[in-house]
Amino acid sequence: MTSTQSLFPETYESSRERFRGYLSTIKKMWNKAELHQHVMSFDNELSIDWIYSEATEKNERILVFTTGEHGVEGYVGSAMMHMFIENHMPKLDPRTTGILLVHAINPWGMKNHRRGNKDNIDLNRTFMLDPQFDPSFNPAYDKLDAFLNPKGTLTSIFYNNLTYLFRLGWHITTMGTRDFRLALLLGQYRNQQGLYYGGKEMPEETRVIMDLYKTALRDYEQILHLDMHTGYGPRYQMSLVNSALDKGSSDYFEKRFNYPLVVAATADEFYAIRGDMIDYIYGLQQRDFPNKRLFATSFEFGTLGDTYYGLFQSPRVMVHENRAYWHGAVNENVRAEAKRGFEELFNPSASNWKEKAVKDAEQAFKGILKAEGYI
Numbered sequence: 001m002t003s004t005q006s007l008f009p010e011t012y013e014s015s016r017e018r019f020r021g022y023l024s025t026i027k028k029m030w031n032k033a034e035l036h037q038h039v040m041s042f043d044n045e046l047s048i049d050w051i052y053s054e055a056t057e058k059n060e061r062i063l064v065f066t067t068g069e070h071g072v073e074g075y076v077g078s079a080m081m082h083m084f085i086e087n088h089m090p091k092l093d094p095r096t097t098g099i100l101l102v103h104a105i106n107p108w109g110m111k112n113h114r115r116g117n118k119d120n121i122d123l124n125r126t127f128m129l130d131p132q133f134d135p136s137f138n139p140a141y142d143k144l145d146a147f148l149n150p151k152g153t154l155t156s157i158f159y160n161n162l163t164y165l166f167r168l169g170w171h172i173t174t175m176g177t178r179d180f181r182l183a184l185l186l187g188q189y190r191n192q193q194g195l196y197y198g199g200k201e202m203p204e205e206t207r208v209i210m211d212l213y214k215t216a217l218r219d220y221e222q223i224l225h226l227d228m229h230t231g232y233g234p235r236y237q238m239s240l241v242n243s244a245l246d247k248g249s250s251d252y253f254e255k256r257f258n259y260p261l262v263v264a265a266t267a268d269e270f271y272a273i274r275g276d277m278i279d280y281i282y283g284l285q286q287r288d289f290p291n292k293r294l295f296a297t298s299f300e301f302g303t304l305g306d307t308y309y310g311l312f313q314s315p316r317v318m319v320h321e322n323r324a325y326w327h328g329a330v331n332e333n334v335r336a337e338a339k340r341g342f343e344e345l346f347n348p349s350a351s352n353w354k355e356k357a358v359k360d361a362e363q364a365f366k367g368i369l370k371a372e373g374y375i
C-alpha cells in the first residue's frame with residue numbers, strides 16, 4: 001500500500017516518470033500494452049503520454065482514464081491514476097477489456113502550474129464536434145472582461161480583494177447570479193490573456209486526445225471514461241459531474257453508483273460550457289457511433305467549497321494569478337501569495353483533504369466499475 005501523501009507527485013517530471021513505469025505492471029495483464037508519447041511541437045521536454053492496450057481476446061469494452069486537461073489539476077489526477085492502477089485495475093478482465101490511460105493532457109500547464117496551455121487556452125473550451133473558434137461567441141463576457149482581466153501590475157492582494165468583491169457585487173446585482181456564472185464559465189474566444197479563453201483554432205493537445213477518443217469509440221462496443229479535475233464543488237465531497245448529454249438524472253446515478261454526489265453539467269446544476277471534453281465524447285458517440293454504449297464523467301475534487309463564498313472565491317483566485325502572470329506583481333511576496341491561493345484551489349496541500357479525496361475516489365471507482373459491468 002502506498003501512503004496517501006506519496007500518491008501526490010511533486011513535479012510534472014516525477015509524475016510522468018512514475019506513469020511510464022506502469023507499463024511493466026500493465027503488461028502482466030495486457031501483454032500487448034504499449035506506451036505512446038506525443039512530444040509537444042514547441043518543447044521536446046514536454047509530452048502527452050498514454051498507455052494503451054486492446055483486450056487480449058475480444059474487444060468488448062474499454063476503460064479510458066484521463067488526467068491533467070487543466071494542467072495544474074494533473075497532480076491530483078496523477079494520484080488518482082496511481083490508486084486506480086494499484087487497487088482497481090487488477091480487477092478488470094483483460095480478455096474482454098481494453099485500457100487507455102492518459103497522463104497530463106496539458107503537460108505545459110502541469111509543469112508550469114497553470115490551468116491553460118502555453119497559449120493560455122483552457123482546453124476544456126476547445127473540444128467541439130463542429131469546431132468554431134468564434135470570437136463573437138458569448139458577448140456577455142465583454143461586460144465582465146475588465147473585472148476578470150484587470151490590467152496592470154498586481155499590487156496588494158488585500159486591496160485587490162476589496163475591488164474584486166465590490167465589482168462582483170455590482171455585476172451580480174446587474175446581471176443576476178445565473179447570467180453572471182453563465183457569461184463567466186461558458187468560454188470566450190477573443191481575449192487571449194483572459195480567463196476561460198478557448199483559442200483561435202484547435203490546439204495540438206486537443207487534436208491528439210480527439211484521435212484517441214475516436215479510436216476507442218470505433219473499436220469497442222462499450223466505453224467507460226473517467227476524467228479527473230479539481231477545484232469545483234464542496235471541499236470534502238468529490239462531485240461526479242455528468243454531461244448534460246447523458247439523459248440519466250443525477251438521482252438515478254447516485255443510486256446506481258452508490259455515490260452521494262452526482263451533478264449534471266447544465267446551467268442549473270453545475271455550469272454550461274462550450275467545448276467541454278465530456279460533451280464532445282457524448283456528441284461523437286451520438287453522431288457517429290449511436291449503437292455504442294458510453295458513460296463518461298468528471299471527478300471534480302472540490303477545494304474552496306460550494307457555499308456562496310466558495311463559488312466566488314475561485315474566480316477571485318484565478319483573476320489574481322492570471323494578472324500576476326501577464327502583468328507581473330509589485331514584489332515577490334505578492335506574486336507568491338497569488339500563486340499560493342491558486343495552488344490551494346487546484347492542488348491543495350492539506351493531508352486531511354487528500355485523504356478524503358482518495359476515499360471518495362475509491363467509493364466512486366467501485367460503484368461505477370460495478371454498475372457498468374467492468375468488475
Ligand SMILES: [Zn+2]
Binds near residue numbers: 069070073228230
Ligand atoms: Zn478542471
